[in-house]
Amino acid sequence: MKKIYFLLFTFTSxxxxxxxxxTVDFDTAANWTTLGSGYSSQVYEDGVFSFTSTSxxxxxxxxxxxxxxxxANSTYAVRLRNNSASSLTFNIASGGVSDFNxxxxxxxxxxxxxxxxxxxxxxxxxxxxxxxxxxxxxNASDWVTFSGVINDTSDNIKVRFTSNGxxxxxxxxxxxxxxxxxxxxxxxKQSEFSVFPxxxxxxxxxxxxxxxxxxxxxAYDVLGKQVLNTKLTTSRLNxxxxxxxxxxxxxTQNGATTTKKLVxx
Numbered sequence: 001m002k003k004i005y006f007l008l009f010t011f012t013s014x015x016x017x018x019x020x021x022x023t024v025d026f027d028t029a030a031n032w033t034t035l036g037s038g039y040s041s042q043v044y045e046d047g048v049f050s051f052t053s054t055s056x057x058x059x060x061x062x063x064x065x066x067x068x069x070x071x072a073n074s075t076y077a078v079r080l081r082n083n084s085a086s087s088l089t090f091n092i093a094s095g096g097v098s099d100f101n102x103x104x105x106x107x108x109x110x111x112x113x114x115x116x117x118x119x120x121x122x123x124x125x126x127x128x129x130x131x132x133x134x135x136x137x138x139n140a141s142d143w144v145t146f147s148g149v150i151n152d153t154s155d156n157i158k159v160r161f162t163s164n165g166x167x168x169x170x171x172x173x174x175x176x177x178x179x180x181x182x183x184x185x186x187x188x189k190q191s192e193f194s195v196f197p198x199x200x201x202x203x204x205x206x207x208x209x210x211x212x213x214x215x216x217x218x219a220y221d222v223l224g225k226q227v228l229n230t231k232l233t234t235s236r237l238n239x240x241x242x243x244x245x246x247x248x249x250x251x252t253q254n255g256a257t258t259t260k261k262l263v264x265x
Contacts, residue, residue, distance in 0.1 A: 065141040071173035089160040096153035096180030107169035199263035203240035
């Protein structure tokens with residue numbers, strides 16, 4: 001497990017707060033438990049992180065379809081089988097999750113890939129993050145980063161991949177999350193915000209809230225420079241003037257403020 005500490009700026013006061021970013025690369029052999037041979041149930045435990053799975057195996061280094069089978073040719077990854085029973089569920093036991101990203105690649109192009117990536121705060125209700133298919137994998141077998149924003153301080157937040165039936169095998173590696181220890185839970189309870197699609201390449205994103213009140217939106221680039229400042233009276237935000245990259249959105253409604261990461265492709 002790799003821990004990287006960086007500064008997350010709260011834009012209401014521009015005071016820097018420490019936030020923990022953790023990457024689990026699945027490379028520690030002692031953390032694996034294999035419950036069967038071949039494709040079977042796998043368990044991996046590392047600190048507050050764990051995963052359980054069905055119809056998976058421990059992928060090893062090498063190449064397949066011209067690309068590394070493990071991310072950056074590391075020791076291990078997780079391979080999900082090409083059947084309807086295949087699933088992989090990550091669990092973060094404590095600290096909450098601000099946002100996350102994970103590396104994914106397909107085995108090859110035949111048949112087409114079809115998995116769902118989603119998260120759950122309560123373990124019962126699931127929120128879609130992305131469909132992992134040939135289009136979202138850029139019609140290639142190289143590694144692609146999928147990311148999601150959760151912004152919740154709850155324990156036992158789950159992120160999972162599930163097969164949608166007939167599909168190609170996929171490999172999963174390097175799950176990274178930022179904890180939610182510095183997030184203002186008061187702001188989240190006062191007003192819930194969601195931003196989608198994220199990442200976006202369409203020149204716009206939708207910002208949904210618990211009510212229909214106007215939302216003040218300020219966007220900052222990775223250097224902290226303000227690049228957008230507007231008030232929305234509808235749900236659609238025009239970001240066509242922003243270059244590809246990562247931005248922080250400061251969203252304010254009825255005195256409640258939160259920040260969201262936005263990725264523009």
